[in-house]
Amino acid sequence: MLHKVLIDAVSSQATRLLMSERGLPPPELEKHLKALLQSALAKLDVVSRDEFETQQAVLMRTRERLEALEKRVEALEQRTPPPTT
Structure with a gap:
């Protein structure tokens, strides 16, 4: 409004x-x-274009790191047998 x-x-x-x-x-x-x-x-x-582009780059790097960590966790989960209850 x-x-x-x-x-x-x-x-x-x-x-x-x-x-x-x-x-x-x-x-x-x-x-x-x-x-x-x-x-x-x-x-x-x-925000200014520069600030927007800076934050966009930070977000892109963060996404890449998150995806890499997700792959590592998945690989570790596949190597380790699930705990028995």
């Missing part, structure tokens, strides 16, 4: 900037739009 409210707010502010009577020059308009978007993104719970 917060995302919709934020998007609506950004949209209305961007529309005001674009329809402004003072007619901002393109570089100034771009600067204002970037600031508006950066402010909106800062309010969202997002």
